[in-house]
Amino acid sequence: xxxxxxxxxxxxxxxxxxxxxxxxxxxxxxxxxxxxxxxxxxxxxxxxxxxxxxxxxxxxxxxxxxxxxxxxxxxxxxxxxxxxxxxxxxxxxxxxxxxxxxxxxxxxxxxxxxxxxxxxxxxxxxxxxxxxxxxxxxxxxxxxxxxxxxxxxxxxxxxxxxxxxxxxxxxxxxxxxxxxxxxxxxxxxxxxxxxxxxxxxxxxxxxxxxxxxxxxxxxxxxxxxxxxxxxxxxxxxxxxxxxxxxxxxxxxxxxxxxxxxxxxxxxxxxxxxxxxxxxxxxxxxxxxxxxxxxxxxxxxxxxxxxxxxxxxxxxxxxxxxxxxxxxxxx
Amino acid sequence: xxxxxxxxxxxxxxxxxxxxxxxxxxxxxxxxxxxxxxxxxxxxxxxxxxxxxxxxxxxxxxxxxxxxxxxxxxxxxxxxxxxxxxxxxxxxxxx
Numbered sequence: 001x002x003x004x005x006x007x008x009x010x011x012x013x014x015x016x017x018x019x020x021x022x023x024x025x026x027x028x029x030x031x032x033x034x035x036x037x038x039x040x041x042x043x044x045x046x047x048x049x050x051x052x053x054x055x056x057x058x059x060x061x062x063x064x065x066x067x068x069x070x071x072x073x074x075x076x077x078x079x080x081x082x083x084x085x086x087x088x089x090x091x092x093x094x095x096x097x098x099x100x101x102x103x104x105x106x107x108x109x110x111x112x113x114x115x116x117x118x119x120x121x122x123x124x125x126x127x128x129x130x131x132x133x134x135x136x137x138x139x140x141x142x143x144x145x146x147x148x149x150x151x152x153x154x155x156x157x158x159x160x161x162x163x164x165x166x167x168x169x170x171x172x173x174x175x176x177x178x179x180x181x182x183x184x185x186x187x188x189x190x191x192x193x194x195x196x197x198x199x200x201x202x203x204x205x206x207x208x209x210x211x212x213x214x215x216x217x218x219x220x221x222x223x224x225x226x227x228x229x230x231x232x233x234x235x236x237x238x239x240x241x242x243x244x245x246x247x248x249x250x251x252x253x254x255x256x257x258x259x260x261x262x263x264x265x266x267x268x269x270x271x272x273x274x275x276x277x278x279x280x281x282x283x284x285x286x287x288x289x290x291x292x293x294x295x296x297x298x299x300x301x302x303x304x305x306x307x308x309x310x311x312x313x314x315x316x317x318x319x320x321x322x323x324x325x326x327x328x329x330x
Numbered sequence: 331x332x333x334x335x336x337x338x339x340x341x342x343x344x345x346x347x348x349x350x351x352x353x354x355x356x357x358x359x360x361x362x363x364x365x366x367x368x369x370x371x372x373x374x375x376x377x378x379x380x381x382x383x384x385x386x387x388x389x390x391x392x393x394x395x396x397x398x399x400x401x402x403x404x405x406x407x408x409x410x411x412x413x414x415x416x417x418x419x420x421x422x423x424x425x
Contacts, residue, residue, distance in 0.1 A: 038395045085375075092372050099356045107335060108358055165355070172376075310360075314336070317360040 029230050034160040037103040045229055046104050049159050051120075052231065053101035058115040059123035060094035062295050066130040067139060075133060082179045083136065089176065093169045100161040116300050124281060125212050127289030134187055134194075134201035140180015142202075142209045142247065148173050149243045150213065158230040181250070188254045195255070202251070203259045210273065211281045213240040244271045338387040339365040341372075343379035351383050359384075 021040050028035065035041055064087050071087065074080035098108055114120035125143055130136060151173065154166040187198040214220060214236040226232035234242075248271050251258050262274035283289065336358040342351035354373050359365035365384040374382070393401055409415050418425050 036395060038392070040396075088371075088375065092375060095357065095372050096355055102338075102356075109335065168355075310336070313360040313364060320361065 029158050035158050036160045050101055050104045050106050053097055053162050054111045055121050057094045057097035057101060058120055060090045060097060062122045062126045062299060064090045065295055065298055066126055067136060069130050070133060070136050086176050089172050096165040096168055100165040103161045116303055118296055124284040125208055126295060127284050127291045128208050129291050132197050132201060134197040137180050137183030137187060138201040138205045140176050141184050142205055144173060144176040144180060146209050146212045146243050148177060149239050153233040184254055199256050202256050206259050210240060210276055241270055244273060336360055339384045340387050341369040342383040343373060344381040345379055356387060
């Protein structure tokens, strides 16, 4: 669900290995053909996509942590079942995406190691804490809402396996957003204290959610190449604007105030936001957000504590194979 | 330490009686039993299927995309294999 600032490409395709093939490749992209795993592709296309898809996968996996934090404390069985299903979906999304990334030639183990070692990035939004139950509502409503804006165009991305994975993800994502909004509606119709909790969550999440769309267009690196390759179909600012315009009336419905006193509607009907604090974004991406260390530590612990399961499953498969070989030899 | 490579499986699901199994994605599992269980968890969380096949990826023989021109050219030039190639007079109606 969560790409963010990930869709920047690794340089352009200058000095590409084979000009004629590169031209043919671009012609296929221009004709809206899908590129499949065994097709020829420029090295930079492969590298860009491997990074984007695997970082997207890492984001799904790390994204289970802030919400998993509330499963045991959900206020009712209905909410608990829905949250559990949502977190399971995030895991599934991570797995679809890892499988898509692997088709580009990097093994699952290498991809996962990249995340655990801190070398690969994941969406900065998951480095913020979930302090109250209203945060779970806000994540579904806004974080998943922003993710949907980002992901719908990815269903038409030029790389076949990624586009197909995104179609599955998008189908499931709409439940996430609706369950989040329902939590917000319930809180906002509740006691004054509950409504204040909802407002507080919106106050904390609003700006980090706007940052999910990545840096503003004028400073976004290499985004031209991703656009040329049809990995990216809309710019960061276009998607951010679409998201804000869709969200303002929803906040009004809830009776909540978006924490941007300078926000105003222009003559085209678009809501213009105040400047975003990009230093905060850079700090969080650099590893200095409120929860970066916790998140990585939790992933490493889970990976290490699961090692014996992976080893046992491998040993069992080996044992069965050798027994079958022995029986066949008899 | 990186875990050794766990085998890759391709997953096929038959959604309803009467339809064919369709490729839905892939997963890693050490053996067929675990692959089936993982396929159930990953690909059928919303009643997507009535039957699952898992096939070791390396057991699949695929046509070479570089040769797709030669491979599929014979059919491309035989448009008379399609019903729309034939003219049926309007008076006859739907056929």
